[in-house]
Amino acid sequence: MSIGNSVTAPAFTSDGYMYQPEIETLPREQLAELQLDRLKKTLHHAYSNVPHFKQSFDDTGVNPEELHSLEDLAKFPFTVKTDLRDNYPFGMFAVPRDQVTRVHASSGTTGKPTVVGYTRGDIDRWAQLMARSIACAGGVPGDMLHNAYGYGLFTGGLGAHYGAEKLGCTVTPMSGGNTEKQNVVLRDFGANVLCATPSFALNLADHAEQQDIDLRSGPLRIGIFGAEPWSDAMRAELEQRLDIKAVDIYGLSEIMGPGVAIECVEEQAGLHGWEDHFLFEIIDPETEQPLPMGETGELVITTLTKEALPMIRYRTRDITRLSTEPCSCGRTHVRILRVTGRNDDMMIIRGVNVYPSQIESVLVGFPNIAPHYQLVIRRDGNMDTLDAEVEANPNARPEQYPAIAAEVTHHIKSMVGISCKVSIKAPGEIPRSEGKAVRVKDLR
The missing domain is CATH 3.40.50.12780 (ANL, N-terminal domain)
Incomplete structure (x- = not known):
């Protein structure tokens, strides 16, 4: 191959x-037919075996028998992460625990972990x-x-x-x-x-x-x-x-x-x-x-x-x-x-919606800086502020840092539409990721 x-x-x-x-x-027509057949079975399986789904379906006034097309799925309630935490650890499982071969879970840094089986x-x-x-x-x-x-x-x-x-x-x-x-x-x-x-x-x-x-x-x-x-x-x-x-x-x-x-x-x-x-x-x-x-x-x-x-x-x-x-x-x-x-990564800074990826698009490949950064949100009185800590390229000299910061600030403003304070850090000063990167520190 x-x-x-x-x-x-x-x-x-x-x-x-x-x-x-x-x-x-x-x-795609045949794919939709396959999806509809499997969706009907999934809804019945969830409704019959998971108390949370039976309750949420009943509260919404729907049941699996009412699904006749893929569009009918819009009648059914959403599931959110807190539903898994509220049913911690195994309350969302649709089979007996002894039929579960493996479990994984989130870190639970913001509350109970979400457990999946x-x-x-x-x-x-x-x-x-x-x-x-x-x-x-x-x-x-x-x-x-x-x-x-x-x-x-x-x-x-x-x-x-x-x-x-x-x-x-x-x-x-x-x-x-x-x-x-x-x-x-x-x-x-x-x-x-x-x-x-x-x-x-x-x-x-x-x-x-x-x-x-x-x-x-x-x-x-x-x-x-x-x-x-x-x-x-x-x-x-x-x-x-x-x-x-x-x-x-x-x-x-x-x-x-x-x-x-x-x-x-x-x-x-x-x-x-x-x-x-x-x-x-x-x-x-x-x-x-x-x-x-x-x-x-x-x-x-x-x-x-x-x-x-x-x-x-x-x-x-x-x-x-x-x-x-x-x-x-x-x-x-x-x-x-x-x-x-x-949705939960979006930063609202002085009324402007900003995602870290928007800042990253400006920074990566920019002259004289390395693609390592952290965004820091602070509260100054009643106003939120955004600082961008950006690492310099090893070829950049320290006396160039102020000019580089000014140029990066200008480009973020023009490309993203928000003013932020940019500080240039020496090579190696931005924490490196050993897994998922922590791009935003919210200090409010």
Whole structure:
């Protein structure tokens, strides 16, 4: 299978992953029929086995028998993250606990963790979808895959691991952290595929240069990056510094984990959402009404094949839009265009809505500065202020910092429409990510 021929690959790998080009290229009318059949079963399964869903459906005045079309799903209530926390730990499970093969959970830094469960069938489907996703990104059986996503309760590490093995790759389970050793292993093991958060991949590139390790001339050709929003400017930076194709992957633990959607290596222009397993909607986050195809709003996802933890109209808080425009790779599944931010990540500074990714787009690739930054929100009297702490490029001299700060301030104002105080930090002063980057410090 060539890097640009994933849809028409052979039927099986030695590890049992089954390529299904007939599913990935299914005409949209037939895809909708499959979704409707699976949606009906999912609604009945959730209503019959999860007290929360029975209560919320009854309170809304709907029941599964009223679903006759995909459009009827809009009658059903949303599920939100607090529903999982309110039913902590296992109250949202739709099967007895002894049928749950594995549990994952969020960190719980803002309250009780959100606990998610998987039956043996769920685990197998997850591995199949991650294998499909890696193949979509250009991975092939026999590739050496370096997995720098965190292992443990976080879904990223094990999700990518099982999918890569299912595809027939050789997996190096590095997890996060230990940056210097990561680069040595990347070089010495001859990795073809790197899985990591984009901020950690950038950190690896920085350290590789400091260690005099040349990753560009090695066999590394693909980076599968996710778990945090990142910009096209960041993509360009990673592709240039690592000489790879940088592909965006999307997932969230409440729905499954990584592998809900991924860009194809052919176009890298929107993530193919696997509609045979998930139903995607876009809603206006204020009115909560569905929006037409192509309009920007909040992504809502319903699972279609989950056994242990079905999710009905889960509000992801991610801001994006959907497209059914044909893709040169041949896949017909809807594309989720790049996530620009989250409802809960949005900063409102003096009446202006700002996402960290907007600031990042200005900073990445800017002359004399490195692509490392933190945004700090403070309260000055009755007014919120935004400071941008930006790291200087090693080639920039300290006496240049004031002029660089003034130039960056001007560009943020002109491109984003907000005034902020920019301070230039010396190389290495901005904290590096060993996993998900912490881009915003709210000190109000």
